[in-house]
Amino acid sequence: MQLSNEEEDYNLSLSKFESMLKTNKVLFFDSEEFEEIILHYLDMGKAALAKKALKLALEQHPKSTGLKLVQVEMLVYDDKLELAEKLLNELYAIEPTNEEIYIQKANICSKRDQHEKAVELLRIALKYTDDYADVYNLIGMEYLFMDNLEMAKESFIKCLEEDLEDQSALYNVVYCFEFLDQNQEAIAYLNKYIDKNPYSEIAWHQLGRLHYGVKEYENAIRAFDYATLIDDEFLGAFMEKAKAFERLKKYEEAIESYERTIELDDATSYALLRMGKCYERLGNKALALKYFNQTVHEDPLLDKGWIAITDFYVRQKNYQKALFYVNKALAIDNQNRLYWKRFATINKQMNFFEEAEFGYRKAVEFGDYGLDTWLFWVDILQFLGEFESAIQTLLQASEYFPEENEVEYRLAGLYFMLTDNTKAKFHLSNALRLNFDNYILLEDLFPVVWAKKMVQNYIAKHKKQ
Structure with missing residues (x-):
């Protein structure tokens, strides 16, 4: 894959800087190069290297507003809010129309739980910024901190109007709709969004989830299908599609989708368990048992796996085998009320009443x-x-x-x-x-x-x- 000129320049700057650190030779970088280097180290969580780069940068460019704003960001990161605020006030006196000053002031207010003040500052930033999407996203986050989901939703929608590709804003919009119990409104919104951005697999996936939530399983499957057509390795969409097929009692199609998730990634205990359930419903007991056994092998701590095997044998009236598996489960977790209740029920069926009494007592003791x-x-x-x-x-x-x-x-x-x-x-x-x-x-x-x-x-x- 060809790298763009910008990416090549960025990589060269980074390797040049790291080479300088090894040789102790002082090389010159322009202020924007330094900004990118510092932010790269911050993103990587390498705060010591970011600070070293910032020190060198300010020595070479002592009057750079951009670098001083990066310095503010690092001071906020270190919770040195008073110092950051002092520096911002100095910068404000020089550049009162620089939107980044208002964004950083808002960041400080947010850190102090002054979220309403943060929103006021971000609204001023909107007057001076070219990146409306970013500022609307920040406003949305402040409203989330205030538990004002309606205003948060509105802000994230404005963010998406500016930048359709902002995936975090898309997730946040759906979160707000769901939290407000506005599932049908969310479906309507996503349909409009998809009209503008039909190749967003995230939007199709979220639409499928919402349809599933209101029990519109056919529509959910259609949406998940589009998500997996756009991205044929979208594991989450295949998993959700399988669950929707199960709801419609289309067990063979469900198994197919679960199998696809296993092809894409290591087998999860959840997918194995669901496949076992599907095979059992199709009457294929041997395969059901195979997948139940694989489930507990994959995750011995998953109680649903042990319960599935135990219940399988109970349904077959093979209480000896059921007891064997529930005892294995109890050997791993002897404080699980679901295991103890089954232990009691199976012993009762086998006329072992003292063991059954002990099992029910334990089930209640652990919260049943x-x-x-x-x-x-x-x-x-x-x-x-x-x-x-x-x-x-x-x-x-x-x-x-x-x-x-x-x-x-x-x-x-x-x-x-x-x-x-x-x-x-x-x-x-x-x-x-x-x-x-x-x-x-x-x-x-x-x-x-x-x-x-x-x-x-x-x-x-x-x-x-």
């Missing part, structure tokens, strides 16, 4: 407060005859579900079992109030209690009220 988890745990405690523990667990559950009839019926049943009739009637009364028809739970879970005449009379009495 779902109603079904509490109830499964309590029912196993009851089955094991641990009525007191079951009651304590239900009382804990009632803190999360204070008006849940299933909790109240169980408490009533357990208190009747312990012949604490006062508490039993209190909870039965609550349960009947919350859902009268569900009294059948007593018959299912506590047949001994259900057979009591006193309980039958209490329910009948409640029905008449």
Whole structure:
């Protein structure tokens, strides 16, 4: 590829400067060359070299405004805001129409969280600048700092009107629309943008994402198709397209798109997992299992991979294999509530009730407060005859579900079992109030209690009220 004259000159300046540093000979550079060299080192994060270049530059060009503005930028970078401000005021006295002075003043205000003042200064810069896009972009960023998404959006749109190719502004516009829950407005905006810039793969990709977000999957796929036609190595667009195909239950097309992502880059655990899911839905169990195994091999810490294998075997009713994999998962992460719940459920299916009780206890301990988890745990405690523990667990559950009839019926049943009739009637009364028809739970879970005449009379009495 041919380098432009500008690029060649820039590379020559850089190598000439680095050669000077090695030989300690002082060579002459014009002020613009120095500016480019300093900014190059700043961009590379080589602050020491940037400072060395600036010192030499100011020795050779002590009156250069451009170099002094670079000096301001470096002072701001080092948080020496008072020094930077003093130098800017000196420059302002010499060149009051230099837009860069206002931009740097705004930068200092921004660092001090004076974002409204920064916007005022940037609006003055607009009067003197030729680069409107850059200033509008900076104004947009200040509004983002102030959480004024509407004004930020407006500024980024103005930036794009000046420079259609500004990708960061395009991303920021879409971010603002999404944050403001204006997905349809964002779609309309991107369609207009694409009319002006039809070969922007970023715009097509963002349009696809937005269509996906509002469940317009066919339109999403069309947009992702354009993105991948423009850039046939656009990994993100292939990934999103695969997800949209999945939503439409077009699993073969989804697999094709996931495969393309693997061709473009190393296989991700996410793509492997989704391919496994697609193959399972197509009824190809062998390939599903192959990809699930590859998923956990690729990323042993991805819980979704272990869960996919475990659930696969649960659906096959192969509980021995399911238990084997959930135990492997727990050996890697024994604080994962999703693993513990599956451990409990599988053991329950295999009639290992003590292990199941332990699993549900651990699931709750690590943050699973779902109603079904509490109830499964309590029912196993009851089955094991641990009525007191079951009651304590239900009382804990009632803190999360204070008006849940299933909790109240169980408490009533357990208190009747312990012949604490006062508490039993209190909870039965609550349960009947919350859902009268569900009294059948007593018959299912506590047949001994259900057979009591006193309980039958209490329910009948409640029905008449």
